[in-house]
Amino acid sequence: MSSNDDASVIRTDGLTKRYGSDAAVENLSFTVDTGEIYGFLGPNGAGKSTTINMLMDYARPTEGEISILGMDPREDVVDVHQRVGILPDGFSVYENRTGRDHLRLVIDTKAADDDPEALLERVGLADAVDDDAGSYSRGMRQRLALAMALVGEPELLILDEPFSGLDPHGVRTIRDVAHAENDRGATVFFSSHVLGQVELVCDRIGILHEGRLVAEGTLEELRASAPVTTEFELAVDGNLEQARRAVRNVEGVVDISVSSASDGTTVGDGATGGGPETGAAAGGAGAGAEADTMAGGTIVTHLESIDRREAVVEALERTDMTIRRTTVEEPSIESIFVAHTGGSPAGGEHR
Amino acid sequence: MRWFPLARQECKALVSSKGVWLLALVLPLWTYRPAYRTWNELGPDMTIGFVQHSAAFVLPLAAIALGYRAIVGDRSSGSLRFVLGLPLTRRDVLLGKLVGRTVGIAIPVGIALAVVTVVGVVRFGLFSPLRYLAVLVVTFAYLAVLVSIVVSVSALAGRAATAAATLFVGLLVVFETLWQLLAPMLYSRLTGTPVNLYDPPADGRLFLIDRLAPSRAYNTVTNWLLEAGNSAGFHNSVISDLEPNVSSNVLVVDNTFEPGAVPLYLHEAGGLVILAAWGLVPLSIAYYRFDRGDLA
Numbered sequence: 001m002s003s004n005d006d007a008s009v010i011r012t013d014g015l016t017k018r019y020g021s022d023a024a025v026e027n028l029s030f031t032v033d034t035g036e037i038y039g040f041l042g043p044n045g046a047g048k049s050t051t052i053n054m055l056m057d058y059a060r061p062t063e064g065e066i067s068i069l070g071m072d073p074r075e076d077v078v079d080v081h082q083r084v085g086i087l088p089d090g091f092s093v094y095e096n097r098t099g100r101d102h103l104r105l106v107i108d109t110k111a112a113d114d115d116p117e118a119l120l121e122r123v124g125l126a127d128a129v130d131d132d133a134g135s136y137s138r139g140m141r142q143r144l145a146l147a148m149a150l151v152g153e154p155e156l157l158i159l160d161e162p163f164s165g166l167d168p169h170g171v172r173t174i175r176d177v178a179h180a181e182n183d184r185g186a187t188v189f190f191s192s193h194v195l196g197q198v199e200l201v202c203d204r205i206g207i208l209h210e211g212r213l214v215a216e217g218t219l220e221e222l223r224a225s226a227p228v229t230t231e232f233e234l235a236v237d238g239n240l241e242q243a244r245r246a247v248r249n250v251e252g253v254v255d256i257s258v259s260s261a262s263d264g265t266t267v268g269d270g271a272t273g274g275g276p277e278t279g280a281a282a283g284g285a286g287a288g289a290e291a292d293t294m295a296g297g298t299i300v301t302h303l304e305s306i307d308r309r310e311a312v313v314e315a316l317e318r319t320d321m322t323i324r325r326t327t328v329e330e331p332s333i334e335s336i337f338v339a340h341t342g343g344s345p346a347g348g349e350h351r
Numbered sequence: 352m353r354w355f356p357l358a359r360q361e362c363k364a365l366v367s368s369k370g371v372w373l374l375a376l377v378l379p380l381w382t383y384r385p386a387y388r389t390w391n392e393l394g395p396d397m398t399i400g401f402v403q404h405s406a407a408f409v410l411p412l413a414a415i416a417l418g419y420r421a422i423v424g425d426r427s428s429g430s431l432r433f434v435l436g437l438p439l440t441r442r443d444v445l446l447g448k449l450v451g452r453t454v455g456i457a458i459p460v461g462i463a464l465a466v467v468t469v470v471g472v473v474r475f476g477l478f479s480p481l482r483y484l485a486v487l488v489v490t491f492a493y494l495a496v497l498v499s500i501v502v503s504v505s506a507l508a509g510r511a512a513t514a515a516a517t518l519f520v521g522l523l524v525v526f527e528t529l530w531q532l533l534a535p536m537l538y539s540r541l542t543g544t545p546v547n548l549y550d551p552p553a554d555g556r557l558f559l560i561d562r563l564a565p566s567r568a569y570n571t572v573t574n575w576l577l578e579a580g581n582s583a584g585f586h587n588s589v590i591s592d593l594e595p596n597v598s599s600n601v602l603v604v605d606n607t608f609e610p611g612a613v614p615l616y617l618h619e620a621g622g623l624v625i626l627a628a629w630g631l632v633p634l635s636i637a638y639y640r641f642d643r644g645d646l647a
Binding site for chain 2: 053056057058059060077078079080081082084086088090091092093094096097101102104105106108109110145148
């Protein structure tokens with residue numbers, strides 16, 4: 001049925017959607033490979049839902065190509081949807097139909113042999129199978145929609161903003177189901193503006209901003225490519241001032257601050273490396289710090305990339321410092337996101 | 352038949368709503384209209400004539416009230432995203448909605464008509480069963496045509512209120528209620544000939560325009576089956592108009608044209624063509640637009 005000669009489940013090429021002169025999605029090319037969990041990350045209005053609408057043939061592209069499972073979303077809509085499960089964004093249930101009714105429609109249309117109760121059990125809604133969906137809470141509706149997406153063991157699961165309106169248990173359910181489906185062999189594609197969830201679920205992330213893909217890769221790759229710093233903290237014994245001088249000139253060190261173990265005084269210093277967060281901890285020098293720095297303490301550095309860690313350690317080892325402990329704090333996905341979009345991350349779940 | 356589960360669920364949802372059963376309650380009261388003149392002409396077949404009364408007002412109103420949200424309601428609420436996510440083409444979606452709603456309305460209508468039929472048979476005796484069956488088939492076809500118009504408008508409209516207003520004014524008021532008055536006016540406008548309905552000109556175009564509305568076309572066909580006369584009016588009006596010394600504002604071909612001088616296009620079977628056009632033309636336009644546009 002499929003002419004899927006490569007490993008891609010979704011492939012778009014130059015995908016563009018304009019409403020009048022406004023482009024909701026512009027020249028978007030991306031690929032989702034078989035078996036991966038791919039997260040589409042972006043603020044509201046970035047074009048995530050527009051893209052998914054085009055993948056599902058709810059809306060037609062102005063320009064560009066889409067291939068899903070090697071097929072055309074419009075010409076092969078029946079074959080594509082037979083193998084795809086969708087949790088749409090901004091959906092609404094049929095108020096006077098039960099959860100079972102909703103599932104039966106999907107099961108019968110797909111000619112699947114799923115049991116409505118078993119599906120609702122999986123999403124934690126077994127108790128409400130014969131209640132009118134009109135009486136469901138927002139979170140229950142979201143769970144029902146997820147159960148509908150699972151009908152027929154889809155090869156591709158598309159979840160559009162699956163976490164919206166869910167309490168922590170619901171969020172957990174979505175994550176668990178996404179992983180379970182992925183283990184079964186399904187490819188999972190989802191969109192979200194909830195950054196933390198993307199980090200927890202995805203193998204690969206694409207950051208969409210104003211209709212364009214501004215960054216794509218694994219979390220590590222995104223961290224490496226974003227102009228944000230990694231915090232590297234070392235607990236050392238020895239002369240802190242000497243350590244500071246040794247480390248500040250290491251390439252890739254954005255800034256450094258030291259604090260002595262005895263009184264917690266902090267001495268900061270902007271380094272030569274430059275960078276967006278330069279000097280964050282600088283200027284905190286207290287009087288008499290010089291005298292106390294022999295006892296050892298803590299060195300906090302900000303690095304352009306986590307790979308510069310080794311250089312810092314080597315520089316310290318060339319002095320007579322003893323490194324007792326190191327901790328690395330990689331940049332949060334929020335900071336990566338901000339760095340790529342130049343906007344503020346949307347942490348909330350409400351639309 | 353991929354759309355069958357969709358149609359079944361549409362039908363089930365409709366049958367479990369209150370509106371259709373209100374219809375089932377109203378319809379027998381609306382259609383049961385025994386009259387001496389009709390009895391004299393039709394005998395026990397008067398019961399078949401009751402069925403024809405359902406075409407006026409009640410069925411169009413029911414089709415509009417129970418169907419106008421079929422597509423546009425799902426579209427504005429967002430549940431169309433579920434339906435469009437199913438392995439169905441957009442044609443399947445339209446068909447499933449149309450068939451489901453039609454059957455969903457046909458079930459209470461069938462029950463209501465059965466009640467009227469039983470009462471009619473008990474009071475007026477057994478009618479000709481074949482004729483009854485033929486009228487019933489045409490009535491359900493007419494119902495399907497109405498639902499097709501309603502679903503088409505629902506698929507074309509941007510908002511539910513637009514669909515409701517368009518159908519109420521356009522279908523119910525203009526075509527189903529006022530058409531017998533509007534048709535002569537329209538004819539006068541087009542030809543410049545004034546029309547006195549009590550003494551109409553023997554112009555086939557006037558009579559054709561008179562039967563262009565869905566209910567008028569339906570009446571024409573069912574009058575033919577009842578042998579009530581060649582007219583788009585209700586059979587009892589036609590029957591009284593055909594009595595000697597009675598003149599009414601109902602346009603009856605047999606009263607105006609000499610036998611043998613009736614244009615072929617005024618044959619009663621033409622009503623079936625008009626009904627078919629009403630069933631297919633709006634639906635085709637709706638399909639054309641629905642299949643091309645963005646739906647989310």
